Amino acid sequence: MTAVIEFKDFSFIYEGEKEAAVKHISFSVEKGDILLIAGISGSGKSTILRAMNGLIPHMYNGVYEGEVLIEGKSVLDTPMNELSRSIGFVFQNPENQIFAFSVERDVAFGLENQGFSSExxxxxxxWATGMLGISDLRKMAPFELSDGQKQRTAIAGVLALKPNILILDEPTSLLDPLTAKETLALISDLNKELGLTCIIVEHRLELAAPIANKMLVISKGEVRNFGRLKDVIVDPVIYLSGISIPPLIELQKALGIDDVRLTIDSFIREIVHR
Amino acid sequence: MIEYKNVTFRHKSGTVALKEINLKIGEGELLAIVGTNGAGKTTLIRHLNGLLKPSSGNVYVFGIDTKKATVSTLSKRVGMVFQNSDHQLFSNTVEEEITFGLKNFGYDYVKAKERAETMMRFFGLTALKDRAPLTLSGGEKKRVCMAAVLAWEPEVLVLDEPTVGQDFINKKKLYQAIVETNAAGRTVIIVTHDVEFIWPLQPRILVMSSGRIVRDGRASDIFVDEGLLRSANLIMPQLAEISNRIGMAPAALDINQLLEVKDNWLRI
Incomplete structure (x- = not known):
């Protein structure tokens, strides 16, 4: 497999800061992976995301060491507009992302910018509004939307550009649980159907773990563990990094099950009733 | 202690956000309000300190009709932590933000400073005390708001989506703060989507939909009702679902309760 995202011993110190925000970060993501990034506030998650979409080093100054490659190209040498063709970014707060007069104008904004035909x-x-279940909101103004609807609008706008890599920074924190679960299920579908590589930062592991296959644990700017999600999620280092694991996983750990099941369905079917 | 009598609230645009709400909340209760985005949860709680006044009907807080009271009198007794911290923060530093309410509500300078220090330590804000609140991360801002309100120990604590943007450690602290506040006999009202967070608290639950309270009951009844949960866009907490699937009732509140009886359900 070819790596679509590769961090090679990457460190970054923001301008004016003494300490590195992240230190010696190395990991790689392959095409079609869904990587779950877990870490507490201030652990360096945002810095890693910014190093992927090029905000670091193109918008944030600082001391840049090592290398970050996106689809084989060094982020350092690739302009933001070129990176934005590969990478779609969904912010935690949709207020930072949506601004047009209607949902449909907002979703169309990126496409118009990139010169697509009106058809x-x-x-x-x-397609994108349908995927996010907001087709009937298309004529509405963003200020009329609930926070959840705003986030879905923001995701639709990014999806519409059909990027190869989708980065989602706590995409469901403002959604109600069922909508959050459905949104993550949709991301999983997009991943399967389109081979879309996804990077998700999410605190609610009970929702995100079932759709991801890789996991990166970061604490104090360093990678504590990286690998297959099923292996990483049971590593005690996760507690030391301040991350809570879902009751389902805790239960299986307490039962001494090595190959943990990530959904209650598979746990009941394969463990309880086998 | 708190009573909503036939409360209807209409926005200026004409949209009806609350429809004939009748609700009593007793002293020392722990209440969680759940429901889809736009169901009226935030509108409901904003009536508690007079930020919103009913279009018809009345809200009584400690026997005071909120229509006849100012926000500032009510705010001392009803502390509210908003969903969006930016609507709450206005001071130049974190420390000032936290001492502001205390001084306003009659604490002397030394006491206010002491109390603020305790709160900052608890919420991990000490290192940020000279920072401007609006330059902090979302999670940090929320903790500043929480610390500022908890500092003066209001009789009623209202939290709107307190766990959003909070990691494990801060959620645990928040959980602890809620338990302690409630154990001290004070009323805690939480608006949240975070079912995993509130499940072990076993609060009284109000389920809201389209401006109405559609269910009012115990967490142990409501969080195992699949149809009801789906209609409110909620999912079952994992411990409730596992308990349900293995036929354990009442549902486990922590994994130890499941492990204690594992011989009954685990067939390895």
Missing amino acids: EIRERVA
């Missing part, structure tokens, strides 16, 4: 724009807006 293609119509099609993609219909």
Whole structure:
């Protein structure tokens, strides 16, 4: 497999700071992976995301060491607009992302910017709004939307660009649980159907773990563990990094089950009733 | 102690956000309000300190009709932590933010400073005390708001989506703060989507939908009702679901309760 994202001994010190925000970060993500990044506030998660989409070093100054490669190209040498063709970024707070006069204008914004034909724009807006379940909100103004609807609008706008890599920074923190679960299920579908590589930062592991296959644990700017999610999620280092694991996983750990099941369905089917 | 009598609230645009709400909340209760985005949860709690006044009907807080009281009199007794911290923060430093309410509500300078220091230590804000609140991360801002409100120990504590953006350690502290506040006999009202967080607290639950209270009951009844949960866009807490699937009732509140009876359900 070829790595679509590769961090090679990457360290970064923000301008004016003494300490590195992240130190000696190395990991790689392959095409079609869903990587779950877990770490407490201030652990360096945002810095890693910024180093992927090029905000670091193109918008944030500082001391940059090592290398970050996106689809084989060094982020350092690749302009932001070129990176943005590969990478879609969904922010934690949709207020930072949506601003047009209607949902449909907002979803179309990125497409218009990239010069798609009006027919293609119509099609993609219909597809993306449909995927996020906001088709009937298309004429509404963002201020009329609930926070959850705003986040879905923001995700639709990014999805419409059909990026190869989708980065989601706590995408569900403002959604109600069922919508959050459905949104993550949708991301999983997109991953399967389109081979879309996804990077998700999410505190609620009970929702995100079932859809991810890789996991990166970061604490104090350093990688504590990285690998197959099923292996990483049971590593005690996770507690030391301040992350809580879902009751389902805790229960299986207490029962001494090595190959943990990530959904209650598979746990009941394969462990309880076997 | 708190009573909503036939409360209807209409926005200026004409949208009805609350429809004929009748609700009593007793002293020392622990209450969680759940429901889809836009169900009216935030509108409901904003009536508690007079930020919103009913279009018709009345809200009584400690016997005071909120229509006849100012926000500042009510705020001393009803401390509210908003969903969006930016609406709450206004001081130049974290420390000032936390001491502001205390001084306003009559604490002397030394006492206010002491109390603020305790709160900052508890919420891990000491290192940030000279920072401007609006330059902090979302999670940090929320903790500043929480510390500022908890500092003066209001009789009623209202938290709107307190766990959003909080990691494990801070959620645990928040959990502890809620338990302690409630154990001290004070009323705690939480608006949240975070079912895993509130499950072990076993609060009284109000389920809201389209401006109405559609269910009012115990967590142990409501969080195992699949149809009801789906209609409110909620999912079952994992411990409730596992308990349900293995036929354990009442549902386990922690994994130890499941492990104690594992011979009954685990067939390895």
